[in-house]
Amino acid sequence: MHRLQIAPMMGYTHRHYRYLMRRLCPDALLYSEMITTGALLFGDAHRYLAHDATEQPVALQLGGNDPSALAQCASMAVENGYTQINLNVGCPSSRVKEGGIGASLYRSPQLVAECVTAMCAAVSVPVTVKCRIGVDDCDQFDYLVDFANKVDLAGAAYLVVHARKAWLSGLNPKQNRTIPPLRYDVVRDLSGCVDIPIVLNGGLTDVDSIKQQLDVFPGVMVGRYACSHPLELSEFSRGGPPSALFIADILKDYFSYMSDRLQQGDRVSFMIQPLHGFFRASRGAKRWRSLLGAMQTGLLSGRGTPADYFEEILAHVQLSDRHSLLD
Numbered sequence: 084m085h086r087l088q089i090a091p092m093m094g095y096t097h098r099h100y101r102y103l104m105r106r107l108c109p110d111a112l113l114y115s116e117m118i119t120t121g122a123l124l125f126g127d128a129h130r131y132l133a134h135d136a137t138e139q140p141v142a143l144q145l146g147g148n149d150p151s152a153l154a155q156c157a158s159m160a161v162e163n164g165y166t167q168i169n170l171n172v173g174c175p176s177s178r179v180k181e182g183g184i185g186a187s188l189y190r191s192p193q194l195v196a197e198c199v200t201a202m203c204a205a206v207s208v209p210v211t212v213k214c215r216i217g218v219d220d221c222d223q224f225d226y227l228v229d230f231a232n233k234v235d236l237a238g239a240a241y242l243v244v245h246a247r248k249a250w251l252s253g254l255n256p257k258q259n260r261t262i263p264p265l266r267y268d269v270v271r272d273l274s275g276c277v278d279i280p281i282v283l284n285g286g287l288t289d290v291d292s293i294k295q296q297l298d299v300f301p302g303v304m305v306g307r308y309a310c311s312h313p314l315e316l317s318e319f320s321r322g323g324p325p326s327a328l329f330i331a332d333i334l335k336d337y338f339s340y341m342s343d344r345l346q347q348g349d350r351v352s353f354m355i356q357p358l359h360g361f362f363r364a365s366r367g368a369k370r371w372r373s374l375l376g377a378m379q380t381g382l383l384s385g386r387g388t389p390a391d392y393f394e395e396i397l398a399h400v401q402l403s404d405r406h407s408l409l410d
């Protein structure tokens with residue numbers, strides 16, 4: 084079990100983000116975005132599963148409700164190098180709701196157990212589940228305990244619990260990540276009365292809180308904070324604030340990666356997106372954003388390569404160190 088896990092996030096935890104986060108947090112388990120079984124079985128599976136080998140360990144998160152399709156997709160993921168499989172039982176989007184997957188599966192614990200059993204039979208890597216503490220009026224503690232015990236018996240290695248319930252009617256996914264109150268007490272009580280290890284997720288926004296929760300839980304999963312403050316999060320893995328030299332090395336490596344990926348036809352904006360969280364809370368934030376904007380515009384219009392922008396970016400990093408902008 085990885086003590087630090089970086090949450091699956093659609094539109095964010097794509098291969099470029101994971102490439103960067105692997106270097107910032109070498110000890111973290113990374114997750115893919117949710118990929119539906121339909122997309123893998125009937126879409127461009129090669130593209131969905133493609134990643135750089137150095138990103139591993141990465142858990143592929145699957146969205147689905149058909150045990151045999153999930154088993155097939157789990158096998159495809161492992162053949163392609165993924166080291167864990169996670170089943171999404173927490174996503175409250177309307178698309179997911181209509182498909183009877185994600186958070187709506189929480190109402191069908193027996194089906195979730197069948198899905199887990201089928202995936203465990205198909206692969207030898209750990210299979211895990213991610214859920215909420217409740218969905219709509221299905222939010223009793225005993226129900227949550229029963230759900231956890233069922234996925235345990237089915238063979239799941241651990242359960243990740245987002246410490247909020249989800250409202251499938253009335254709230255959109257973004258509201259569902261902020262409006263329902265965080266209930267760490269519920270997740271702590273759950274952890275105390277089931278055998279399956281529980282990983283806490285939701286609302287962790289600094290390294291001290293992460294460390295505190297690791298006194299209670301064997302693992303924590305961090306989502307938005309890992310995107311908005313990646314350098315701060317790296318302090319957890321590295322044991323202290325990153326130096327300008329470390330940041331420069333990371334950026335140099337990432338810029339060279341960007342050059343390679345651009346030649347493979349990957350989109351500039353996706354590759355620049357993970358850099359936005361660097362220096363977000365510092366005095367240099369505005370300058371940083373404008374450097375990234377200039378690079379994006381330049382690359383999109385065919386002016387230069389990422390390496391051509393590196394020196395200017397590097398100067399900014401050195402400036403940052405001198406002014407302690409990472410404080």
Ligand SMILES: Cc1cc2nc3c(=O)[nH]c(=O)nc-3n(C[C@H](O)[C@H](O)[C@H](O)COP(=O)(O)O)c2cc1C
Binds near residue numbers: 091093116174260305
């Ligand atoms: C933009 C975005 C996309 C997300 N996509 C997924 C997803 O694909 N699968 C999933 O299980 N959770 C998804 N989530 C939820 C996160 O994994 C996590 O449970 C949630 O953000 C709470 O953790 P946090 O407070 O640390 O961000 C997403 C969250 C965000 C902000």
